[in-house]
Amino acid sequence: MIPAAFDYKRASSAAEAISLVGQYGDEAKFLAGGHSLIPLMKLRLAQPAMLIDIGRIKDLSYIKDGGDFIAIGALTRHMDVEKSALVLKEVPLLAHAAGYVGDAQVRHRGTIGGSLAHADSASDLPATTLALGATYVAQGPKGERLIAAADFYKGFLESALQPDEMLTEIRVPKMNGAKWGFEKFNRRAQDWAIVGVAAWRSKDASGVALVNMGSTPILATSVSAALKSGASVADAAQLAAAEAEPQDDLNASSEYRVHLAKVLVRRALEKASA
Amino acid sequence: MRHDEPRHDIRAQGESESYIMVHIKVSITVNGTQQEKDVEPRTLLVHFLRDQLQLTGTNIGCDTSSCGACTIHLDGEAVKSCTVLAAQADGGTVTTIEGLSKDGVMHPMQQAFMENHGLQCGYCTPGMVMASIGLLNENPNPTEEEVRLGLEGNLCRCTGYHNIVKSVLAAAKK
């Protein structure tokens, strides 16, 4: 319950945060809302020597219309994404998914950038932004670079971010009225999904991504390909786990996860096709 | 604390000369009173409230941010004070269970819990009450299902939740 001792610095801008992390190196961690990191620190599963608090960087909490996409500042809280009229209108799937992260108290503090950078395949937003074809903006000592969500997740809790880079913005393509479905299967509402599905479908395209079906969030490209080639939802859903490599854990075997993925992808796509 | 403010090292009371800990200064308004204190960076907000301000109404029930017993309001919203560093709350406004009653009269939510037997052992209760007030702030007229889902982050072992839900619905009607 008591984290190991650490030192603490507060950054007032992204540039300052990056400069600080450059100064302290591997020992340092960014702290945004803290709702992924602090629980690990309380159990001493994470023991950073230096926390760089980026939570106060004001100009990183926003939701803007970027034309083809909605631009969301990395420090925007889940609750703000969930309640944003702009997100509800243009990317309702993301607003809906944000409302399923953790519980109300978590959504008041946790941030979208923090959740994505933590790169937990069991979290809802990595898969949701992946399904939506989002692009993440990372800032490092040499400036900004864009990383497609599809290129971001490298392994268990491992992302394409360099240690001296931080996420600053998430750009989510507008759904332009595409229908969508979101399925979060768990035993208690507050828990991570045993399997989750974020899916959308328009006339000629679709995006389906899976939560907790491997060490990274999984883009179910076979499902989309099948739909594109005219397969029924039920048939396409049979391919749900084609890209997945699910693990066994306390709640589910990989076999059960594969089965659930098929059922839940079908259900999500039925909603997205209704 | 501002990051550019001078840091200072203080010796914890009763410690040996060699035990120098880094402390930072925080200023948090708690239940209407501004509190300026030195804290270790690792000090969780819940420990700050309990140990430094003796506001022991806020309880600790788990170590994974699961149980919600430590729920308080930070800048008007329900948060789990075990998952916020005191340093993160610097400059913020906190309301704890001790700050709810006015002039010796309990908050309507506290009254509703009493009138509907929404508590038994009382350990989850401060967090449950703070979460419930937060819930009604955001959704003043919830359905039973919305109350149940809205309290997903708070665990109670005694009541089976039946009367907690009833309490919150009753408070909404007040």
Place this chain on the structure above:
Amino acid sequence: MTMTENRQNSVIGTRQLRREDPALLTGEAKFTNDLNLPGALHLSILRSPHAHAKIVSIDTAAAKASPGVVAVYTGAELQSQWAGPMPCAWPVTPDMKNPPHFPLAASKVCYVGDGVVAVLATSESASRDALDLIDVEYKVLKAVVDVEEALSDANIIHEDLGTNKSYTWNLKIEATEGCVEDAFQKAAFKVSERYVQQRLLPMAMEPRAVAAVPQPFGGDITLYSSTQIPHILKVMAALTLGIPEHQVRVVAPSVGGGFGSKLDVYAEELLCMALARKHSLPVRWVEERSENSMATIHGRGQVQYVELAADKSGKLTAVRVRIKADMGAYLQLVTPGVPILGAFLYAGVYDIPLAYDFSCDGIFTTLTPTDAYRGAGRPEATYAIESAMDALARAMKIDPLELRKRNFIQKEQFPYTAFSGLTYDSGDHLQAAEKAAGLADYAGIRAQQAKQNVPGAKKRLGIGMSSYFEMCGLAPSRVLASLNYGAGGWEAATVRVLPTCKVQVVTGTSPHGQGHETSWAMIASEKLGIPQEDIDVLHSDTAISPLGLDTYGSRSLPVGGVAIAGACDKVIDKARLIAAHQLECSADDLEFAGGVFSVKGSPDRAVPMAAIAFAAFTAHNLPDGLEPNLEAQYTYDPPNFSWPFGTHMCVLEVDTETGQIEILKYVAVDDCGVQINPLIVEGQVHGGVIQGLAQALFEEAVYDTDGNLKTTTLAEYLVPAASDVPSITTAHTVTPSPTNQLGVKGIGEAGTIGAASTVINAVVDALSGIGVTSMPMPASPQTVWRAIQSAAQAK
């Protein structure tokens, strides 16, 4: 007059709001870890990461040098502190094997979480930090995880015992020798079932906390602990530490739930006391949740083999039960007795002949010790008989409610002398079952089921029931003696009318959420005719309430509450003598009502309790030989257990694609005799039902094959939240207990006792049409899905 009679203006049976609540709702209440103890040292404990290992060496040098650390002790270094091992109060058989168990392991650890090193420091963070600096070398031994495998003795945990079996306890009752076997031979129908009561973590929301405050020069010590049993703890701590009992005071401040898990004498309590004395400073400890899951006792942990024999009408003719009970690594306070508390209940609420054969093996494993958890033995027994009754109904192809009706002990048979020789005080099982069936719309659900549960149905409907008996009101001391329990089952009360006619009720019960202050004041108010607000209830401090046997086993009201009524009677008897003296009449000529004594037939010749209280205090004019003051102490030893009962029903749907269960309705009809405060009764039922439902659907302490607990936090151990459980329809029947003056029976465990089998019976009922005949607990979606898959494959 007894309280079971109808009386006007009675406070008994009214929904009184709880006087406990304002302090709890405002944060004013102090739990143990809220106590401000200047100068206290903090204790942290390094625990074994291995289930079974020899301690080869311990290096504490770095921890000792860590900032803020005052002292570091290994188990070997503290061995001289203990006058004896930690207590087990229930040697269920004369030859029961009980390995010595000390607060810290000295040479060998026997479960993950076993204490190894104690660190004292000036702050909680300093003692916690130092744990990371201790280096322990272990020689890892093979873990013994499976209770049935343990019986093979292939790996013996406690070498000196020579076996992993602690005891075998038998209860075989036959009208004629061999009649059980005979009944099975002749049975028209029989079922043979195996059930697993998974290990459960009690998970009281307040983790345990302890603070020991010594008086170095007075020689006394006060122990503050989050405990259900301050009185028992006082005796046991004194014995274990070798401190004279009169120098030990135990206080249970506000206690945040117990459910049996705080009905124990724990290592940390003894360590804090020993170290506080050694260092002449207060020593405190607070449990982290992930520590609680390993270092606080677990519940359940039984494998049950249940066989029922029935004649062609379904009437039960014999019951045979074999239990393999997981003791864990050591015997805690009542560990071995838990399965025995259920031993008398495997015939449930049914009228069976003298043909009952029960046997239980208590077995050691290298897991956290088990002990009492809400219901303690009785939920297990109820689960077994009620699940087996459903299996029998399926075998007979008759409705499970109908089968129960054919077997219920009939209302007219009470008081009913059971096969065991125990007398069931009162009951009406048919009424409770029919009431539940009405509320659940049993017939309607059956009709709907016939329509809905067609082949290929995605959502299958099920209804399940459980009719239970609870043996509570623990307990007649002589019966406890026959069960080898180390103490009695009485409860004490003192009622003290102060000079101004305010009342102190002192109870030996130790509430931790049950609302005793409210209910006990109601009882005293009713008896004395004094307003509730003029009555205070004192408890949970052995200096204030020196006599008591504490709170567990639904005993507080049927034993402790009745003791208060008895103490009130003694006060009234004394007051009557003073009133007679003042009114110059015979005590026999007085009647007492509404707090006033009056001469029968002359209501104007009267004296109120207030005048008597003041007269007793001044002692200016008392009858010759009468002691001043108006106070009485009374100890009640119940003549019998009390036998609450009821029927629960659950309606649910199973999603056959995913295995997910949705509860549509839960009905609990409970009969706890006379209800003192229905508001509190309902709350106890709600909480109990959800705890039982959580066993059925959510909770399990999962161990891997190396004996590592995989569910150490509330993120992994699935205590459900409001979002995950249904609301509950409660109803009651009232069948007063004839054995006590209040007519009460107890309600603390009823909900839990009824719920698990009710829910699982409903799940099996939903799926029996597609070949599912059993369902392990917890019925997680994956477990349900697998059962559906294997039933489909078996076809």
